[in-house]
Amino acid sequence: MVDVDDLNTTIIRCKQCPRLVRWREQVAEKPPRRYLGQTYWAKPLAGFGDPEAALLIVGLAPAANGGNRTGRMFTGDESGNWLYQALYEFGFSNRPDSLRRDDGLQLNNCYITAAVRCAPPANKPARAEFEKCRPYLVQELKLLKNVRVVLALGKIAFDSFLKAYQENGGSIPKPRPQFRHGGLVQLGPDLTLVASYHPSQQNTFTGKLTRNMFHGVFRKAKRRLEA
Numbered sequence: 001m002v003d004v005d006d007l008n009t010t011i012i013r014c015k016q017c018p019r020l021v022r023w024r025e026q027v028a029e030k031p032p033r034r035y036l037g038q039t040y041w042a043k044p045l046a047g048f049g050d051p052e053a054a055l056l057i058v059g060l061a062p063a064a065n066g067g068n069r070t071g072r073m074f075t076g077d078e079s080g081n082w083l084y085q086a087l088y089e090f091g092f093s094n095r096p097d098s099l100r101r102d103d104g105l106q107l108n109n110c111y112i113t114a115a116v117r118c119a120p121p122a123n124k125p126a127r128a129e130f131e132k133c134r135p136y137l138v139q140e141l142k143l144l145k146n147v148r149v150v151l152a153l154g155k156i157a158f159d160s161f162l163k164a165y166q167e168n169g170g171s172i173p174k175p176r177p178q179f180r181h182g183g184l185v186q187l188g189p190d191l192t193l194v195a196s197y198h199p200s201q202q203n204t205f206t207g208k209l210t211r212n213m214f215h216g217v218f219r220k221a222k223r224r225l226e227a
Helices: 004-012 018-029 078-089 127-143 155-167 211-226
Strands: 055-059 110-114 149-153 184-188 191-196
Touching: 004 127, 055 155, 078 211, 110 127, 127 155, 149 155, 149 211, 155 191, 191 211
Parallel strands: 055 110, 055 149, 149 191
Antiparallel strands: 184 191
16 A cells, blocks of 8 residues: 555656756756755655644745755745744744754654645746646645645645645535635635745745744644644
């Protein structure tokens, strides 16, 4: 029977999207000056965290010099700094930062995944790349049997999760839920989808997403888990 470890092994070996394979490896061969001399992961990223988790966090895709470099979701860039600080603040992590795969970070009752597992050029996966990657998210939903709250980081992650949820046999409310920061979607008696702006630099540097706003969605998620 396939488990989370088996699935992650399959994900890491994936080469279904030639454009993404070329890009992730090209970035590793010619990194920015600040990362010269570092060995890049340059492979798809598996999910990360507690397989028994009640909280599932869904992002968009790895950053070229973030997760594609470090080999861990949301690690090595400013988005990750925001996310792991919040996870620590709300008791989902044993430390407030994520530096590298062997830094001792452990997630508690939380699992992190993404709609696309390889770093895309300009942070924009193509539609076909979403389609090829979605079965991995669908399979995670089958395997992560204790999930009660899903936190989607950004509209694309929100929509991608709903598609995966539907492909996994879930029923989507009508009219179809629309993304808004802080919005809650009840997908069944035991599953709530929480929407947040993505903690990208574009959002955090401009003030579209503030710390208080970001922590607010975690408070909502925590209350749902404790209910």
